[in-house]
Amino acid sequence: MTSDVFTPWDDPQAKPLIQFKNVTKRFGGFTAIDNLSLDIFEREFFALLGPSGCGKTTMMRMLAGFETPTEGHIILSGQDIDPIPPNKRAVNMMFQSYALFPHLSIWENIAFGLRRDKMPKRDLEDRVEEMLRLTRLEQFARRKPHQISGGQRQRVALARSLAKAPKLLLLDEPLGALDKKLRQDTQFELMDIQEKTGTTFVIVTHDQEEAMTVASRVAVMDQGQLKQVATPDRIYENPNSVYVADFIGDVNIIEGRATAQGDETYQINWAEGQTPLTATSATDLSNGQGCHLAIRPEKVTISADRPADAVNAIQGKVHDIAYLGNLSTYYVELANGTIIKAQSANTRRISRRSFTWEDPVWLSWTATAAVLLAN
Amino acid sequence: MNRLSWFNAVSLTLGFAFLYIPMVILIIFSFNDGKLVTVWSGFSTRWYGELVQNEAFLDAAWVTLRVAVFSSTLATVLGTAAAYVMVRGGRFFGRTLFSGMIYAPLVMPEVITGLSLLLLFIGIGLDRGILTIVLAHTTFSMCFVSVVVSSRLVTFDRSLEEAALDLGCSPAQAFRLVTLPIIAPAVISGWLLAFTLSLDDLVIASFTSGPSATTLPIKIFSAVRLGVSPEINALSTLMIAVVTVGVITASLVTKRAMMKQKQDEMAAARAE
Secondary structure, three states, X not given: OOOOOOOHHHOOOOXXXXXXXXXXXXXXXXXXXXXXXXXXXXXXXXXXEOOOOOOHHHHHHHHHOOOOOXXXXXXEOOEEOOOOOHHHOOEEEEOOOOOOOOOOOHHHHHHHHHHHOOOOHHHHHHHHHHHHXXXXXXXXXXXXXXXXXXXXXXXXXXXXXXXXXXXXXXXXXXXXXXXXHHHHHHHHXXXXXXXXXXXXXXXXXXXXXXXXXXXXXXXXXXXXXXXXXXXXHHHHXXXXXXXXXXXXXXXXXXXXXXXXXXXXXXXXXXXXXXXXXXXXXXXXXXXXXXXXXXXXXXXXEEEOOOOOOOOEEEEEEEEEEEEOOOEEXXXXXXXXXXXXXXXXXXXXOXXXXXXXXXXXXXXXXXXXXXXXXEO | OOOOOHHHHHHHHHHHHHHHHHHHHHHHHHOEOOOOOOOOOOEOOHHHHHHHHOHHHHHHHHHHHHHHHHXXXXXXXXXXXXXXXXXXXXXXXXXXXXHHHHXXXXXXXXXXXXXXXXXXXXXXXXXXXXXXXXXXXXXXXXXXXXXXXXXXXXXXXXXXXXXXXXXXXXXXXXXXXXXXXXXXXXXXXXXXXXXXXXXXXXXHHXXXXXXXXXXXXXXXXXXXXXXXXXXXXXHHHHHHHHHHHHHHHHHHHHHHHHHHHHHHHHHHHHHO
16 A cells, blocks of 8 residues: 555455454344454554444444354454454453442452452553553552443443553444533544554444544444445445435435436436436446435535526425524425425524515535435 | 321330240340249349359250351351352353252241151261251351342353453452452351351251250250240340341441441542
């Protein structure tokens, strides 16, 4: 690789740190993971994202060694780790509940894993101090876990799981218990620590914003399968299915039939009596093929008159307005009852807002704004 | 502090009277000077003095104490192990049967437990003495320990054990270094429960004791059959005193620890 941008997944020469090879996991009759293959590379910050019950936690527990695959293999740096028990793996985990040992001080919690390795006393003390510095916990070293706040406990859990310098760190909903403001600060702290230590992180989360913020790549999961694995911007801008488009962020989905109209451009007939929409797509669609058009609300412009040069423009009236402070989302009802969301930044004060309920408006977007998804 | 309504005050008084009047009478009469248990003839501590001289009672007390310590320790080890398997073992073959069998002695009439143990000891030719009482007490108090410990294990955050494994502990180390210290209060109260059960057991001990070893309850029971003596009152008062001090100390210690933890948690929340 010549560029210094971190994209080992595009490099055919790169050796993955972790490989899931056709892994299936069943609990009784329930299939939690369904014939799944995945490569994760060294130094990656990899996010497993999905609703609860999609199998993301099972993936993580298999990496930690608390579950073993029913079929297939998991390879960690060239070695099949299925028969290795959790205490013999160079993998550490940060638990959702933090799982701090309540009878030990913060210092002893961090030293716990090092003591199991019989590390010499001097090295052990140095390592614990280093971890305390990294997570800014020096002044709490002698306290017990119940004597510190939730945010501090989260940092202790991180310090403890990083102390043994694992090849791979697993984070199970690490910020779930923190309030929103603290969560945002902690996300950047996590990224910072990941960069400093150079450890590979795999994070499990159901919070798409969190996954987008911290991860180098995101895997969207549903019912034990990977729906899409890509960088956050590709997941958002180029979702490969309606499921992914709908799961990440807000989206308008319009169903219709595509007709080719020149190079990578298609015309979509989507409702009786409405002008067809135009969209581009790199993938081939046959004439008359059913398709979904996914448009992000912030890519839809709302205006009082029809913009003269607009490729796609439809008329409707304002059904509802969600005022979010910095943004407003307009729910525009079309003549056939369809609701389309359009988002615009509130650059003016609310009293000067141009539209209100029941106003007739035009919605417009460019040919490249929408993603065309074949059925 | 709320004032009690007359209804509550009356129920409280009746309840306490029901529970404690017999004991209060016993304590008062242990300080009676006369030899008759029911006629008051002046304050004296002479019966306590005579009690200390009574070799037979002292021997029985010593036997009881040793039996209680050994049997409750053994019962705690076995009961904790059983509770751990029941709560953590998952669904192994015969689990339901095993769980039923553990708790059966809770509802089994003591006479039957005692009789069956007696038959067993005779069958295998074990001479009845301290050893047989210890074994018998272990058998019936183990299930109490296992109930106490498993109720704690059920609420125990399993990820603590997983974290220990994840950080390099073998399963045995994880139990010794993490699980045991955390469930220690339950294990200790299980031990105390087994200890008290063994102290005051009469029925099972009378089946399994022999001429070489008599426990205090058996001694008292046989003495009472010859007539209640003020000496027995004195002995009972001492036992009540020991139990009261033990219970009050235990509850004070737990209460203070809980208050300390609550204060710490509030302080930590404020600091955020």
